[in-house]
Structures are given as C-alpha cells and as structure tokens.
Amino acid sequence: MRGAAMSLTAAASGLVVFLLSVSVVQGQGGWGVTYSSTKICAVKGSTVEIRCSYTFPSPWRGSVITVEKTFWFTKWKGGVRVDLTTDPEYAGRVEDLCENNICTLRIKNLTESDSAEYWFRFETNQGGKYSGSPGVTLSVSNLQVTSGTNRLFCQNSCPQSSNPSYIWYKNGQSIQGETSDYTSNPNNADSYSCALKGYEDFPSPPVYGPKLPSVSVSPSAEIEEGSSVTLTCSTDANPAANYTWYKKNGNQKLPPLTTEPKLFFSPIQSSDSGQYFCAAENELGKRTSEMISVDVKYAPKPPSVSVSPSAEIEEGSSVTLTCSSDANPAANYTWYKKNQNEHLSSVNEAPRLVLSSIQSSDSGQYYCTAENKLGVKTSKNISIDVKYAPKLPSVSVRPSAEIEEGSSVTLTCSSDANPAANYTWYKEDEDSPKASGQIFNITDFRAEHSGSYSCEAQNKLGRSNSNLHLSLVKGGSWKLPAAVTISVVLLAVISLSVFPWIRRKRASRDSSESEERADNREECVPDQPEQQEDLQYATVHFSNNRADPLDSNLRAALPFRHTEQQEVSEYAAVKFSSAAPRTRGQDSEEDPAALYSTVNKSR
Template structure:
C-alpha cells in the first residue's frame, strides 16, 4: 500500500500547524490516506482542524469495493478502535465532517489532555485500512523574564518546534513587535506588563508578566470590611488612614487604628495606607489596594444609526454596563439568543426585514447578571412582490360584480394603484387608501390586462398583468362576414366610412337560448351631421301629410254618407247574411305603431364615433314598426319575441 499524505489547516480560532513531511499522492486504485504532516502543535483553548483525503480501489478480492464507514480514533477498547465522536472526553467538542473522499476532524477548546496520536480509518465492504498517525501536542504559552540593568530579556516558551512560526509581543496589551525568534529585549519599566502569542492566534496570548503590585484584597460589594493599622512603638502611636487619589494633599479618612466599611461600595475601590506617629517620630505603611467586586449595573442599550433603519443598511446594537470584573454580554431577540461575547456590540452588516423585532441584552459576571430594557428595531423596506386575486375566480359574465385585490408585505404599509395595460388613463379604486378595484357592473369593454403598483417611501413594486376576460351576452355580426364585429350591448363605430354600410345583426344569448335582431344601416354621401337634419323633417312631413289626407277623406266620406241617408231612393238595404264577416282582401290603411308592450324586447345600438374637441350631439331616432292588418284571417301567429333595433348616431 502506498504512503499517506494528509493536509492540515488551522481553524481561525487558534490552531498552530507545522508541516514536517512531503505529500505523496496515491493512485486512484490504491489504498491510501493523504498526509502532509505527522505533528501538530496547537495552543490550549484554540481549535484544531485535521483534513485528510483517502483513496481505495473500486474492486478488491474479485468483488466490488465500497466504503461503509470512516472515523477517527486515538485508542482501542477491548481490541477495537473506538470512534472519537463517541468518547465522553470529547463530547460536544469534536466533529467529523466528510464529503467527496475528504474528511475533517475538528476539535474545539483544546486541553492538554487532547495531546495524542490520531488515526484515520476506512472500513469498506471488502477490507479495512488506516493511515499513519498524526501527533497533536497542546501547549500553554509562558513568558520567561530576566533583567540586565534597565533592560528586560523575555522569552516566549512553548512546546512547539522552533523556526516554524512568528511570535507577537504585547506591551500593556498592545501589540508592539513581531519576530520569528522566541526572544525579545525591552527597556524595563516597572509599570509595564508583557505577554506573547503566536502569529495568527493573537486571541490566545500567554499570561502577562509584571512587577509585584501592592497587597490587595478582593471584596464583594455590600460586604463589611475593616482595615487595621498596627505597629510596634513606645510610647503609643496615633494612627491616621488615607486614600490615594493622585493629589499632593490627602485629607485623612480616619484617625483610628481601624477603618471600617459597614457596606462597602464600588466607589470605595482604591489604594489605602496608614501612618503611625508618636513623640519620637512617624512612619508610613505600604499601600493596600481594595478591589471591590460587583455585579453588572443596569445596562444601557443603543442603536446606531438612531434614525429610521432601511433594509440593507449597516446597523449596530450596543449594550454597556458597569461591572467588576468586566461583564460578558448576551443579545436576545424575542427570548432567542443571537449573540454572545465580551463585547457588547451586535452588528448587522446588511440588515433585512427578517431582523426586525424586539431586542434586549443581558450583562453578567460571577457576581450576578441583569437584563436591559427592550429595544425595538423597526426595519423599513420596499414592498415585496405583490400578489393579485380576482373575485369571483370563475368565469366572469357581463353585468356581474368583480373585485381585484392587490396585497404586498411592506414597511411602512404600501399605497396601491391599479392600471389597465395599454390604456393611458388612471383607474382609481373605489377607495383610494385600499388595495381593491371594484367593477360593480362589468362590461365586455372592461376586458383586458390589469396590474397594480405597490409603493411606499422606500420603493415600489409592480405586479405582472392579470387578464380579465368578460363573457358578453351580446354579439354583433355583419352580413356575409363570419367573425363577430363586436360584443356587448353597445356597438360603437369610430371613423365612420362608406365601407361600414351593410346589414348588421345583434345576437343575444343566455343559458336557455339565443335570438337575433336585424337592422339595415345605410351610409349616404356627405356629412353625417346633415343626415338627421334632412331625415327627421321629411319623416315628420310625410306623417303630417298622411294624417291630413286621411282626415279629409274621412270627412268627405262622412258627408257623402249623410247625403245618401237623406235620399229615400238611396237608402241601403240590409244584407241577407250580416252575421258572417265579409271575406275580402281589402287592406286597411297602415297606422304608425310604436311598440312598447313587447315582452322583453331586445334593442340594438349603433353609434358613429365622434371627433374629440367637438361638442357632443346625440339624437336618437326610433324607427317605427308598421303593422299591416287585414280582415282576412292571419296565416301565422305573430312572433312574441320579435326584435326591434335602435340606431343612435353620435356626432
């Protein structure tokens, strides 16, 4: 079997990696675990990741060979290798991630007990294989210090092999130097402290070294504290207590051997000393530092920027609290933890609408914890893609009521505007502040594509058009043309021309049946405005002439009849068979009859379009239906569904 090659990468939290061997890539049909390092040195508390790639033959021992399981182990139990993820010492700290023949072992919060040899094992359907061990060493960093006059020689101590990393040096917690050597030389100052770290893992520095500090006592706030000053003197001395504050004159706190704090507060922290004085002289004690520990005070919370927050902007929530020792902070969103750390700032690089809500923070240390007041984060955002609904959703019939509703998620709430595609006019909803467009009695002319626009101060979105197809109960046809000319009760012809002449019919239909009406429309030369001016007087003159003619004829017949009755020789004899009606084909003179008593008459309307800018003139002429009556019996009954038409000309 071929040698192994394993690649290791360090996690950002603080892994230190040193490469001690050369990679050897195995053949695709060989067993192998690829390793580029056999030793790893990592800092205590950091995270280490070991990445390995394995190969195996697709066939083995004359059979198909597939992987059943891969795992890491460090020891055996009862002769069996134990999967590291099942070992209690690693519970919650170890992950084994595998994808495409590459496996990563990740160990968090390293301890010195994690130092061991780690093996990677492959189990297939035909055999097992494991690669060479990887040795992990977990170490602490320590600073060793020696003085030579005014200089201090420092060394950063670790168990890691020298020459494979750089060292970062800190003075008073500030980075001051980087070197590949573990040694550093500084000018000594008794007020300074020094520490070191490995490059790339500055979050895991060594403990600081510094000169001894005055005696101190850690005291919890609210407790009772007594400071006692004593000295071997004769005669008896007088004692005075002082608190240092940096000024040249310090007022005495107490002129007794004891300084008592019955309930010490955080403001009492500081350095204290006492003096003893008698007739022979005086002496001063060393200072003692009183460090009052206390839990966090009520945190204050703020948001930046403090103005209106728009989606996509950068936002920082800040929580701060006075505490000793310094507090750790936890940010919550509606009781769910979203951030935890020593810094109280929670940062949104690009805040989204999902981030809006109620936030609060909690500051805590070993002496207690306290929650802040709530902070409401209102994220303003443009309308999301609107949705459109149509009610009723079934087939839309002419004359029915139809409601189009537009809705969108937006903050602040969106205003809605409805439009009809390819129509320049604005179609307002019945209520300007509501997202509904109501067509109370929809007509076929309302068919078309509709869309709505949702808009607020942040932005706007427009819906895709939705097609409204109104099924008409009326259809217009022209003689000798198969396709319908129009639908709806009203057929409007614009730009009226001679080729519009012809015979038109209007078909009405419902669920029971359908019926046609017919009207003849004739176009004459000249302006349509002259046609009603000529036609109407001619018709009226004809009616008046006919009426005068009939009246004169009736008067003449009445006078002749009177004369005949007065003449004895001309008296009419009764007919022998007056009970039978006279059978004759004499036609009764026509009478003009305007039919208004037909059951459910159907009217057809034709309108000639008008030019914009002219005063609207509308004249409606109802053409009379002329009924001819004969004394002879009718050969067929009159059709009760006979249709009439109305021609309306718009000039």
C-alpha cells in the first residue's frame, strides 16, 4: 500500500497477552513501520505473536522498489543487527512470517530471558533500509504462588486490565476457587499451583514444603583428627528451604551450629565426634534429616593411671593398676616397670595390671603405654610402696675375735621392713630390755655378760627376732677350733688302735726265730733290772660348746633354752711292759703291747 501506513498488531497465542499501549505509526516520506503496541506482557511458557506492517514509496527516485529482506532483532553484535532466526538463544522457538507487507514474529515457550525490546527491519533493492523504532517491549511474567498465614496467593507480575479467573491445583488435581488467593492448611506432603482460567496448560510452578533432607559427609573416607570435613544438607522444596545444623546432645535443647546448608570443620577435633542432623524449612513446612555419625579417629591422649585400693598397700594384699586413655580406635595397653625394657608379663598387655598377693619386691615405679594405629602415648610414673612386717633380723658382733674379759663388745641388728623397724635388745632370763636401737654396746665385758641375747625388730605390721650367744674367754687362754680338736682326738684313737696290732705282729714273728738267734740275742742284751709296770693316765675333754673362732663366739639360739653340758673326764689306762729277755718256748701271760682305752663323749 504505497503512501499509506500499514498497522502493526500484536497478539498472543495460547495465553492472554496484555497490551499496554495503542498502536504506533512510524514513518516519513512514505517509509514506515506500524506496531499496534509498544509494550506486551506474556506469561512464562506461553507463545506470543508480535505483528507489524511496513510501507515504502514506489517508484522511488525513478526506480521501482522491491523489498528483498525482512527480519526481527533485539541486539547488535559487532555493529551488526542479529537476526533472531539465527540467534542460538531462540533456536527452534522463533518464526518470522511475512506476507503482503505484514510480518509476524512468533516466539514459543517463553522464558524470562525473552524479556526484551524487539525491532522490525526491512531492506530494499535500491539500498533502502528502515527499522521501526522504538520497538515493542516484551515482558515475560512467571505466575507464582506465595504463602501467608494459612493462605496461598497466585501472583502475576503483568498489569491486569481486568480481573482474570484463576484455577488452583493441589498435588496436580484441580480444586475449587477462582480468586487469586486460596485458604488452606498446607503440610509437607502437599504441593500447590495456580493457572489463569482458560490457560490451564501454563500453570505456575508448584510450591511445597521440604522433602526429607539428605545429609552427606566429605571426605567419605575415615576421618582423622586435624583434617577438614564438610557436612552437607539438601532437600527438594519450593520455595527454597532454609537449613539449620544441630548436634545431638541427649534431651537438652540444641543450639544451632549453623544456618547454612554446609557445616564445616577445619580442622576437626576428637570432641567433634557425635551424631548430627539438619532441619530444612520453608513457608509450607519443616522436615528433619536422619542422624549422620561423625567418628573422628585420633591417636591416644596421655594415659591416666590409678591404683586400687587407694589406701596403704600391705604385703599379701591384692592390688590393681589401671591405665586408661581416650583414643579412637581404642588403644592397646602395655604395663612396664621403670628401668625394665621387657613387658612385666603377657597378662599385662591389658588396661589392668593385677598384683595378687603383692610382695615387697613389687615396690617401684610403674607406667603404661596406650597405642593404636595413629600413635602411642606414655603415662606418668605411678609409685607402688608395699608395706610389710620386719623380715628375720640379722645380727653381728664386733670384735669378731674371741671376747676377753674387760673388752668392749658391739652388737648390731638389722631387718628389712617397711615402714622401718624399731629394735629392742633382751637378755635371757631378764624381763627388762637391755637396750633399744640397732646397736647395743657392752663396755668392760664381764662373766655376767655371758649368755643368750635376743634382737627384736618391730613395726606396726608385725615383729621378728633373732638370738645369739656370747661367752667369755679368760685372758691368756686359747681354744682350738672344734674341727682341729676332733681331728686330733680321732688321730689318737686310731693310733692307739693300730699300735697293739703292730706289736702282736712283731711278737708272732719273734716266736718263730731259731734258738741260735734267740741265744745270740740274749747274749747281746745287757742285764736289765727287774721288770716294772708303768701305768699312764690321759684325760680327753669334749664339749658341745666349742666355738669356731671364725664365728666370734656367736651362736644362734632359737628360743632360749639352757643346755646342761656334762663334761665327763674319761680315763684311758695304758699299760707298758719293759722288754725283758725271754727263753725259747716261754709263754707270755699277756701281750706286752696290749693297750686299753675308753673314750666317752659328753652329750
């Protein structure tokens, strides 16, 4: 239509399109583009059609004009207008239809990003180019459901020239109500949406409360103390949910740890181990996740040690040492005694070391080790001090030589005891103690000091005693050791027994000699006086009281007891005959070498 402006119309197909202004005619000198409206509002997901008409003079400057190209654009690229049919953002959604100087732009499946200003342009064979400016502003609105107190609202951002009717949907099923609000008591299991009546194919996005949240931990491998760990909470909800993290703590009210979907630990500590959960909430409801366990692995902490019973430890009682350490995984325990590199025993590779019927030798310093695959720690030392009654005392005397009258004598008593023993000295047949203390001194030793002495060691747990015997040796006298005395006596007895046998042997040999030899012998023997019999007596003395000088006159005596020592003087009668001449064949009435002895040993 040369010289006349054609009208442009804009309409929406598939959904109500709100025209915000009347048609606009643009042009000069026969050139022009006519839009029916400069502003259009359409609903997301719908299809919109924007129409225009264009005019141009023909002939122009003596030439016939024909239109060679028409297109729609919204932007420039490198100073060149981009045809919408070639724009990747509109690929498959845009159609440009022109016939009889009327062009239509159809956009399907509108998105919010399609909101823009659209221009139409045509170009002729004579180099004429014309764009209708300003263009048409398209606004894409998204129907939304919002919530209030027990009420839902269907909101449309496009200005409304009338009061449209709405349709409400619950869990995809239509429910009554034609207004933009709906009274309800929503719960987490329900979803709600709305649509403009007549355009049910383009409902609003559904709204619903949070689904059951899922929780995850990263890294998913074993968690070691000192590493970084992230807990994540996620759920499906519209509108989007708000998140809160909690740590389980019995029945106490839990303070929130964070109001973010992620809970960070950097670095994580052993104290962070525990049960965690999250809550997801929006206007339509609230859901709580299942528990997730965070198990932080860590090396043993310094072990603590204890002893039971905690009271004073007495020998013979049962004592238990306990080692404990906070560790994950659980620690293995080993007990040691200080200054020993080996284990005490195989049963001690456990938290408890049991010393049943504890002995004094068990006193000392003990410690334990706690170990797992992440490390090892050693406890402080614990002291075991076993209390016990005095052991059998040992006694000694100084000087160690024989005790002579007037000398000074020192007696010493010692006993192993815990607590230390007190010492008391007693003398046989005397009720009162002679002295107290480990050392007992006797100055100017006299005969009355001889006798048996007792040392008693005592503490609060018991007592024990040992005895000794002191005897006086008079000045200038001496005693052979018992072993030497006995040896001499035995030698004498043996000699006295063998001597008669030798004499008889010789006598028997002499009787077999010839007379000539006998006569010659008689001639050779001078005259002797008349035979005399000499009788000799010897006294042999035995005593059980002989003491070895090495024993320093010290004799252990168990309970005091008087031993009556009976010294018996034994007499050995020894008869010697002189060697008088004998005639051949003369019988001797008795053997001249006969020896008689009787030895009685005192009991």
